[in-house]
Amino acid sequence: MQQLKSLEELRAWRNQVKGTVALVPTMGNLHEGHLKLVDVAKQHAQHVVVSIFVNPMQFGANEDLDSYPRTFEADCLALAERGTAAVFAPTVADVYPRGLQQQTFIEVPGVSDILCGASRPGHFRGVATIVAKLFNMVQPDCAIFGEKDYQQLQVIRLMTCDLSLPVEVIGMATERAPDGLALSSRNGYLSAQQRQVAPVIYQALQQLSQAVKSGSADSMALSKAKNNIEAAGLKLDYLELRRRSDLANATAQDNELVILVAAFLGKTRLIDNLQFNR
Numbered sequence: 024m025q026q027l028k029s030l031e032e033l034r035a036w037r038n039q040v041k042g043t044v045a046l047v048p049t050m051g052n053l054h055e056g057h058l059k060l061v062d063v064a065k066q067h068a069q070h071v072v073v074s075i076f077v078n079p080m081q082f083g084a085n086e087d088l089d090s091y092p093r094t095f096e097a098d099c100l101a102l103a104e105r106g107t108a109a110v111f112a113p114t115v116a117d118v119y120p121r122g123l124q125q126q127t128f129i130e131v132p133g134v135s136d137i138l139c140g141a142s143r144p145g146h147f148r149g150v151a152t153i154v155a156k157l158f159n160m161v162q163p164d165c166a167i168f169g170e171k172d173y174q175q176l177q178v179i180r181l182m183t184c185d186l187s188l189p190v191e192v193i194g195m196a197t198e199r200a201p202d203g204l205a206l207s208s209r210n211g212y213l214s215a216q217q218r219q220v221a222p223v224i225y226q227a228l229q230q231l232s233q234a235v236k237s238g239s240a241d242s243m244a245l246s247k248a249k250n251n252i253e254a255a256g257l258k259l260d261y262l263e264l265r266r267r268s269d270l271a272n273a274t275a276q277d278n279e280l281v282i283l284v285a286a287f288l289g290k291t292r293l294i295d296n297l298q299f300n301r
């Protein structure tokens with residue numbers, strides 16, 4: 024597996040590669056969910072590039088940019104075992120040579136301003152900008168993203184469409200621990216006791232979807248699920264029932280739905296979602 028630590032090295036590698044290329048963008052600290060993205064990528068292209076870049080542009084001032092876990096050596100071992108062709112791990116200066124303040128950015132209106140976008144202003148601007156830059160740098164045929172970040176995936180799909188980028192964006196189902204907790208690098212912040220409590224999020228999503236499917240009023244079902252999550256000691260940021268296609272508020276006529284949740288367990292912000300049909 025090639026380790027490409029600059030844009031120059033990436034371009035030299037990319038120029039000599041023959042055949043199709045899939046990109047798996049990550050911020051490192053890889054878990055089985057990321058490695059499954061690599062497996063899916065291998066089904067779609069002859070060569071898989073995984074980018075590892077903790078993108079400062081998508082972190083707010085009081086967020087965990089500095090403490091975000093960096094585990095490059097272990098990540099490379101796992102990726103090599105999984106048949107990754109190259110890891111692209113650029114420096115911040117390589118990605119933002121004029122500095123973050125001067126950087127041209129990409130903003131996807133509407134979908135970036137709700138849910139996580141409302142709680143984390145500027146977050147999706149940072150995501151859209153880095154993903155567009157990675158697409159331009161790597162020039163992949165396709166790119167694979169996890170559906171755990173459902174709103175992020177919507178932002179990336181719209182950005183790719185709006186800018187006519189020649190990249191197929193592929194979403195992959197959320198990978199879960201046996202107790203249902205969605206795999207996330209941020210799970211590593213949880214204490215043993217918090218880790219025991221965390222599956223309540225997925226349990227509440229399942230109960231809520233069942234209640235809606237069996238005809239309970241959306242508002243009643245939502246408030247019961249909120250109570251269950253808060254009774255377990257989490258602080259809800261949001262729990263919302265939305266239309267899957269555009270994340271607008273779900274009406275009784277909408278059939279294809281997604282429940283999206285963000286909640287704090289101590290200082291750790293966890294997100295999850297569940298797609299279902301009414």
Ligand code: PAF
Nearest residue numbers: 048049050078150153172
């Ligand atoms: O989902 C992530 O890990 C990041 O938001 C991404 C897509 C790699 C962009 O930095």
